[in-house]
Amino acid sequence: MNPVQSYLHNFLFNVYPYICLAVFLMGSLARFDRDQYTWKSDSSQLLRTGTLRWGSNLFHIGILFLLMGHTVGLLTPHWVYEPFITAEHKQLVAVTAGGVAGFICFIGLSMLLYRRLFDPRIRLTSHRTDIAILIILWIQLSIGLITLPYSLAHSDASVMLSLSDWAQRIVTFRPDAEGLVALAWPYKIHLVLGMTIFLLFPFSRLVHVWSGFATVSFLFRPSQLVRSRRLNVPLGHNLPRQPGSGL
Numbered sequence: 001m002n003p004v005q006s007y008l009h010n011f012l013f014n015v016y017p018y019i020c021l022a023v024f025l026m027g028s029l030a031r032f033d034r035d036q037y038t039w040k041s042d043s044s045q046l047l048r049t050g051t052l053r054w055g056s057n058l059f060h061i062g063i064l065f066l067l068m069g070h071t072v073g074l075l076t077p078h079w080v081y082e083p084f085i086t087a088e089h090k091q092l093v094a095v096t097a098g099g100v101a102g103f104i105c106f107i108g109l110s111m112l113l114y115r116r117l118f119d120p121r122i123r124l125t126s127h128r129t130d131i132a133i134l135i136i137l138w139i140q141l142s143i144g145l146i147t148l149p150y151s152l153a154h155s156d157a158s159v160m161l162s163l164s165d166w167a168q169r170i171v172t173f174r175p176d177a178e179g180l181v182a183l184a185w186p187y188k189i190h191l192v193l194g195m196t197i198f199l200l201f202p203f204s205r206l207v208h209v210w211s212g213f214a215t216v217s218f219l220f221r222p223s224q225l226v227r228s229r230r231l232n233v234p235l236g237h238n239l240p241r242q243p244g245s246g247l
Contacts, residue, residue: 001181012192013177017170020199027202028210055111062105066144069098073160074167087157094160095151102145109138133204140193147186159183163191 001009073094081090113134116126151159162179169176180188201207 009177009181012188013166013180014175016192017175017195020195024198024201028207031202031207032210052112052115055108055115058104058108059112060108062101062103062108065101066098066105069094069101074164075171076164077168078161078164087161088155091151091155091157091160095148099145099148102141102148106138106141106145109134109141113138127205129204133200133206136193136197136200140190140197143186143190143193147184147190150184150186159187163187 073090078087085093113131115122116131116134117123154160162183166177166180180191197206201209
């Protein structure tokens with residue numbers, strides 16, 4: 001690579017991830033602290049139910065599976081799963097499961113995007129950021145699906161191991177993007193656009209994802225103790241009339 005390409009590569013994959021993570025965390029905290037009334041999903045279900053039910057369910061099922069798969073797949077060290085499954089088989093499982101989840105998510109997201117763009121009532125009440133985020137997610141998902149044939153072409157799992165090594169170095173504050181130099185363009189665009197989504201997260205409706213994760217805490221909260229209140233009133237006595245009760 002020439003000096004300009006080397007500088008850009010180093011910035012995008014060694015510096016930019018930390019900028020996105022800092023904005024993602026601090027921006028989310030600041031928005032929750034200052035603008036809690038905007039902390040919502042802005043559902044348009046009341047305007048038109050139709051495709052929303054199918055589109056939303058397919059999108060959320062697919063995106064949650066992809067998010068979990070990317071997190072576990074990229075951040076799990078090779079030595080953890082090596083005794084149980086080879087890197088080649090792990091990549092095949094990831095490509096197959098990720099392809100199915102990605103296709104489901106793609107259908108749901110396409111339905112939601114079509115609804116936002118071509119339903120007059122929904123388009124009129126949609127913020128520009130709503131449409132922009134859906135378009136960015138749609139592009140990101142499309143590029144992710146494009147990477148699947150590239151992954152299958154590298155059956156030795158070398159690309160998967162390079163991506164995992166880079167991600168694990170980022171979260172452990174040991175950035176080194178040397179292994180990403182030889183990657184095909186879809187991988188690099190997919191990584192940069194994925195980090196950009198984290199950058200835009202606090203300024204969009206995506207912040208309601210935090211609330212979704214927070215609801216998991218309800219599964220572990222202590223049981224609510226409810227006691228009945230019994231009035232000790234002697235037999236034959238009427239209860240006192242309450243002012244304004246109309247009794």
